[in-house]
Amino acid sequence: MDTTATPRDTASFVGAAEAQSDVGTGLHLAIRDGGTLAGVIGYRRSEPPANLDIGYWLGDGFEGRGLMTMACRALVTHVFAAAAAHRVQIRAAAGNVRSRAVAERLGFRLEGVLREAEHLPDGWVDHCVYGMLARDWVQLRGLRSGFSSSPDPEVPGRLCTHQPGHAQGRIASACADDAAIDGEMAAYFEAQAPEYDDWYERRGRYANPQTDAAWFDELARLHAVVRAFRLSLPGGASVLDVGCGTGRWTAVLAEPTPFAAAGLDRSSAMLAEAQGRIARLGLRALLVRGDALDLPFPAAAFAAALSGFVFEHLSADHRSRFFAELRRVVRPGGRVLILEGRRGAGHTSDVEIQSRLLRDGRHFRVRQTLFTAAGLCQALSPLGPATTGETANFFVWAEVIL
Numbered sequence: 001m002d003t004t005a006t007p008r009d010t011a012s013f014v015g016a017a018e019a020q021s022d023v024g025t026g027l028h029l030a031i032r033d034g035g036t037l038a039g040v041i042g043y044r045r046s047e048p049p050a051n052l053d054i055g056y057w058l059g060d061g062f063e064g065r066g067l068m069t070m071a072c073r074a075l076v077t078h079v080f081a082a083a084a085a086h087r088v089q090i091r092a093a094a095g096n097v098r099s100r101a102v103a104e105r106l107g108f109r110l111e112g113v114l115r116e117a118e119h120l121p122d123g124w125v126d127h128c129v130y131g132m133l134a135r136d137w138v139q140l141r142g143l144r145s146g147f148s149s150s151p152d153p154e155v156p157g158r159l160c161t162h163q164p165g166h167a168q169g170r171i172a173s174a175c176a177d178d179a180a181i182d183g184e185m186a187a188y189f190e191a192q193a194p195e196y197d198d199w200y201e202r203r204g205r206y207a208n209p210q211t212d213a214a215w216f217d218e219l220a221r222l223h224a225v226v227r228a229f230r231l232s233l234p235g236g237a238s239v240l241d242v243g244c245g246t247g248r249w250t251a252v253l254a255e256p257t258p259f260a261a262a263g264l265d266r267s268s269a270m271l272a273e274a275q276g277r278i279a280r281l282g283l284r285a286l287l288v289r290g291d292a293l294d295l296p297f298p299a300a301a302f303a304a305a306l307s308g309f310v311f312e313h314l315s316a317d318h319r320s321r322f323f324a325e326l327r328r329v330v331r332p333g334g335r336v337l338i339l340e341g342r343r344g345a346g347h348t349s350d351v352e353i354q355s356r357l358l359r360d361g362r363h364f365r366v367r368q369t370l371f372t373a374a375g376l377c378q379a380l381s382p383l384g385p386a387t388t389g390e391t392a393n394f395f396v397w398a399e400v401i402l
Ligand SMILES: C[S@@+](CC[C@H](N)C(=O)[O-])C[C@H]1O[C@@H](n2cnc3c(N)ncnc32)[C@H](O)[C@@H]1O
Pocket: 189, 190, 242, 243, 244, 245, 246, 247, 248, 249, 264, 265, 266, 267, 270, 290, 291, 292, 293, 307, 308, 309, 310, 313
C-alpha cells in the first residue's frame, strides 16, 4: 500500500471502505492474528456489478504462513455464495511474487498483463490480471474435496454425519414394502412442511452445538454450488426445481428475474411454504403441484433442472421413471443438478428405512439412500456422466449434461 503512508491516509482508506460497505459496492475486512492486525482484504464491485476486484495487503511479519491464502479463499467463497459474484479478479504487480502466488495457489487463471499500469516510487510496473469464475471455483473445490481422502481444509475435522432429528430410528436396511412406504412418505412430507425449514436452520431438536457450525458452513457451500449452476446458464434460461419443497433452491434459481424458474412438488403444504418464501423475497416463480414421475410439462420445456433431496427417497423402480421424465422435459444438452445427503461413517447401509418423528409426535417411515460422490455418480449413470462434489460431512451433489 504505497499510497497509505500516514495515519491520515489510513483514516481516509477506512472512510472510503465504510462508504463502500454502506452502499454495497465493496467490503473491506481486517485479518487478525490473535489480537493483532496482520493485514487487510476486501473487494470492490466493478462493471458489471457481478464482477468484483479483490485486493489484499499483509504486514511484514505475517508473510509466509499461508494467512493470506486462507483469508482470500474464505473471501472468494463468500463473494460467490453471498454477494452474487460471477467473476472475481485479482490484480498484482508483476514483480510482487507473493501476491501473485496467492492467486495462483487458489487456482485463479492468469488472463493477461496490463503494461505499465501503476506508477510506484521506482517507476512504472506491469499488472498481472488473474480471474476466477463462480462455476470454476465450485468445480475446482468440489472436485478437490470429492476426490481427495483428506477433509476439506475449510471444515475443521470430520463430524458425525447423523443429522440430529432425522433418522431417529433405523428400522431396516432393505426396502420391503415400497408402495406402502411411498404412501407414508407422501403423508410425511405433507405434514412436515411447516417444520421442514427447522432442519435447514438447525432449530429445535435439529440443533446440535457440536455440528451446527460445520452444517452452516457446508450449507453455504451448497448454496454457492446452486448459485454457480444458475449463473452459468444463459440469460432467460428456464429452470425446473423438481420436488421443490419449501422453495429454498427455487428461490436461488428465481433470482435474478430474467431467469424463468418453476418449482414442482406433490405436497400442497410444501408448495404453500414455497409460495410464502418466493413472495417474501419479492421473486417470481411458477409453483406447480404435480408428480416428479409424471411431470405436467411438455417435452423440452426447460433448459435445466435441479432436484434437491428427492432422488435419495425414490425406490429403485421409480428412479428410471424419474430419469425418463427429466430427459423428456429438459432439452438435449441441458443440465441437471442433483443435491443429496452425504453418506458418512455412521451409516451402515446404502438404503435405510428410517422412522422420522414430527413435532406432533407422529412417526413416519421414510426411505433414504445415502450417497457418496462415487455412489451418486454411479446411480445417475443412466442419465449420463456426472461431475460430482461433496462437503466434508453433510452434502453431495452431481451435475449431468443431457
Ligand atoms: C426432502 S424434501 C426436499 C425439498 C427441497 N427440494 C429441498 O431441497 O429443500 C423432498 C420433497 O420432494 C417432494 N417429493 C417427493 N416425491 C415426489 C414426487 N414423486 N413428485 C413430486 N414431489 C415429490 C416432497 O413432497 C418434498 O417436498
